Structures are given as structure tokens and as C-alpha cells.
Amino acid sequence: MATSSPAVEIEIDDRVVRVSNPDRVYFPARGETKLDLVEYYLAVSDGIVRALFERPCMLHRFPEGVSGEKVHQKRVPRGAPPWLETVRLHFPRYDRYADELCVTEPAAVVWAVQMSTVEFHPWNSRRADTESPDEWRIDLDPGPECDYARVRRVAHVVHEVLDDLGATGWPKTSGGSGLHVYVRIPPAHGFADVRRAALAFAREVERRAPEDVTTAWWRKDRDPHSLFVDYNQNARDHTIAAAYSVRGNPEGTVSTPVRWDEIDDAEPGDFTIATVPARFAEIGDLHAGIDDTVFDLAPLLAWAERDEREGDGPAVGSR
Template identity: 55%
Template sequence: MASPYTELTVGDRVVKVTNPDKIYFPEIGVTKRELVEYYVSVGDGILRALYDRPAHLRRYPDGIEGEEIYQKRMPAKRPEWVRTATVRFPSGRTADALNVTEIAAVAYCANLGTIDFHPWQVRSSDVEHPDELRVDIDPQPGTGFKEAREVAFVVRELLQELGMTGFPKTSGGRGIHVAVRIEPRWDFIQVRHAGIAFAREVERRVPHLATTAWWKEERGERIFLDYNQNARDRTLAAAYSVRAKPNAPVSTPVAWDELADVDPRDFDIRTVPARFAALGDVHAAIDERAFSIEPLLERFEREGAEDLPYPPNYPKMPGEPKRVQPSKARDAADG
């Protein structure tokens, strides 16, 4: 027997939603159809966040309590209007990743069980030169959104001093992401160095609150500034992306002047559409201007061009310090 389905008109396309009543978020009863309709309701926003960017998918075909599929490659069998972009991973291998150019592609992927979308910081026309600098403000145990918000305002202050504009959003958890459009003139290594220089300056200003320590044992109860989110093949959930958590929270763009009062728990799959209908995309201006990272690269060089560790799945990178947990290095030295 054929599976039940419904059809939604999305722009110029008709998108089939199979098993529309399948429950994806059991705790609150959200169905697959509601997930697809959510993404259509914030279409202009999610399209701006994903447009022409290679993206990975976090899929849960049986709902969030089922198996997760982290999909980097799009299947060959798909509608011809669902586009792809070829990306190269740190290993040197390549993949044809999703490349969203219309809202219908988002709806199509949501029907495949995609809960959240994770775009690269490049455009498909130039996948080797990022056009976005990412500041990932990541609470560690003992800290939360309150501390992340304090660090975010230090980030804003530094951006203003550099003559740059950042666009903040909630992560869908306790963290905050700030995106800065940059000129696509530098490679991943250079953009990552700029991110390190930026994070170190924030850490210098509020060392009791923020840290760039890669090793968890050195972070303490501070906010981690994850500079490695600027490395190749490191992705963050897109603006307006639902997260695979019981209450279906949404990574929601906010304006700086409302950040002081927002509670990320107020942003979920059922509340964000009304907010979007009332306010539109509060990040609508994000693509209006791109900035130079030269001041940050100069700062990186002035500070001795000292690199920090890469994630463990990366090959050994030029100039990278030993990728050894500090306590283990001490034990080896003592032994």
C-alpha cells in the first residue's frame, strides 16, 4: 500500500510530504508536516541563511528519538531543481553537498527528515574563500545563556572598534552565534587565524568570563570561544534552523538591542513563525556589506602568529602546536 502523502505549493514547486502525520517531536506532538510548514513560514529568512551555500543535513527520518543521519552528500536521485555544490574536506576527499537556491529545496529536505541545516561559510561560486567570520559563544558546564550574553556584548564592542557589523542569533541551546560578512579574499587558514585573533582579544578583556582553551580541562566555568568554527568543514546550525531537541527550539536571529532581554526558550517551532510574520527577518541587512579581516590578521601576526589546535579529525596543519591534552603531556614528561 502506498504511503499517505500531501502536497504543498512552495514558490513555483509542488513538494510532496510523505507520511505527513508522522510524529517527529513526541514531547510536543509536532508532525513532519508541521516541520515542513514551519520552514515554509520562515522561508525568506532560512533562504537568506542558506542561499548558495553548501550545507550538511541532520536527518531524523523516524523523528528525533530515532536514528540520526548526518548527511554531507546529496543522493543522486533527487529533483533536478535541488542543486548541489562540490566541497573539499580536510582529508582531501570531495562531496556534492546541498546548495539551496530556493525555499522548495528546504521543504524537500525537511520531508526527508531534515531537522536542522548546517551551512558552510562559503558560497558555491568560490568554495575556497569564506565570506563569513563566525564567532561561536559556547557555554561550558557551570555557565549558561546569561554568561554567553555578557560575552556577546563584549564581542559587539570589539566589532564596533574594528568597524565591523555582527549579526547575533541564539544557537537553539544556551549559546549565541555572531556572523560577520567578510570579503571572500582569504582562505580558510587565514580566516581561522582572524577568528583566533578576535577570540583572544575578547578573552583578554574578560578572562574571568571567556576562554580560547581548546582542551576542556583548561576551560573552567567560562564561555568557550570556538575559533575552530572558522575551519574548513566546520558548520553551525543555520539561522531559523530547528534543533533536534524535545521542545523543537529554533536558532533565532535577534537584534542587538533585544538581546539583553531575550530568553532562548521562547523561540521554538511554534512561536518563531508568529515572530517572523510580525518582524520579518531581523538579519535582512546581513549581506549589504562585507568587511576586511586585515586588522585581525595584523593582530594575529603582532601576537606572534601562534596557532591553536585543530579538531582531532584534521591532518596535522602547518604551524599547529602539538595536539596533546595538557594533562597527558605533563604525565608523559613526568614519566
């Protein structure tokens, strides 16, 4: 009969978080455990807290490790420690409410890992005004037959368009086969306008790289070799893995901030819970300055109005 390993207590600042089953293998490719995952998140605590700070957060939980069932959890369960911060959200489609985790300190991240969380998926708005995003997300989503060389080419086009706009983009690997770029924006627009701006940007990238990029909404209309610039990640309550979030795969890859000049050489599979802590210790959080580079969406909303006048209306699936 299998026995579970004794729980351990982790001291983080003035908090103590009890971690049960610390030796449970979460990532079978290299045998990393639940405790290894805790130690990873502690090693990058400044970065993951910055990425999640004050944002409603969906938790992707794997109670038996990443080879087992995946649970998408919005609600913080009863019995959570009293110091844990939350934010109440309304989901109009179901007319329901949920109190979601709102990370403000490293102990909250470790508590979530104790609850078997591997991936952290925050909103692009903060709890002070959850209906007004302060983050525009550019998701480079490769098709099933799109190679990573194409992802890199499109990333450079994205950088070029951002430069033309005077916007600062903060790239990171997705932890999978794509790339994400974040841009800080003032919380002055609702989700619909941020999505319109994101679509206008995606269409401009498509114009500059028509052989590589698609903005076609339906998968059946996309060339499987192309890359979809997924503007819909800016719709309300759509989320993607945060910077420094581990992904739920056997290798324990990490969605990792990179410099623009690293994109041609960086291999997504090189960033794992085993390798990212040393990188973080050496170079720190490459997204540390993100809050200091706020871009006004007015030029993109003007592009959206132009596109709509010319017959390119809001894409199917808009909210």
C-alpha cells in the same frame, strides 16, 4: 499494525514536493509533526533561504523524529529532483568528493525536510568559490556549568570589540545554550586566515573578560563555568546551524536572529517552531541586511601577527 498517514503534496512557487508521513511526530515535547516542520520552514522561507543561499549544506536528518537516530548527510542521494541545486566538494582527509545540497529556493528546503532533515548546517563559503569564506562566525559556546547570564555578558563584550573594529555583527541564538554572531567578509582569504583572524578576535574578548572567557583549545584546560569563544568554527568544512534552522531537540527550538538590545531579555527556549513564525511575520528577517555590511579582516590579521610575534602562535587543532 500501525499505518502511515497519506502523503501530501506541497506547492511552492512552480514546484510540487511530495511529503510522506506528514503526521509522524518529530518533536515529542509538544507533539509537532513532520508537516508542522514543513509549515514552519515555509513561514520563514525568506530567512532560511537567505541563510543557506548558494552555500554547501550538511543535512542533519532524523528519520524517526528527534528522539531517534541522527544522520549527518553530506551527499544528495540519487533520485533527487532534477531542479535541486548541488555543489561538488573535495574532502582531502579522505580524498573523496560529495555533491552537497546548495539551497537556492524554498522548495529545496521542503525537499530536505521530506528527506527527514531537521537541521541545516551550511558552510561559511558559497559555491562560486568554496575555498574562500565570506562569513566569519563567532560561536559563544558555554561550558557545562556556565549560566546564560555569562553568555549575555560575553555577547556585550563581543559587540564592544566589533564596534571598536568598525564591524557589524549579526547575532542569533544557537537554538541551544549559546549565541552565534556572524560578520560578512570579502571572499578574499582562505579558511586558515579566517580562522587566524577569528582566534585573534577571541583572544581580545578573553583579555577584556578574563573571568568569563577562555580560548583554551583542550576541554580539560577550561574552567567548566567559563565560555569558550570557538574560533575553530571557521575551519574548512566546519558548520553550525543556520539562522532559522530548527534544532534536533524535543522542544523544536530554533536558531533565531535577535537584536543586540534583545540579548539581555531573550530566552533561547522561547524561540521554537511554534513561536518564530509569528515573530517573523511581525518583524521580518533581522539578518536581511547582512550582505550590505562587509568587513575587511586586515585589522584582525594584524592582531594575529602581533599575537604570534608575542608568542601566542596558532592554536592547536589549526588546519
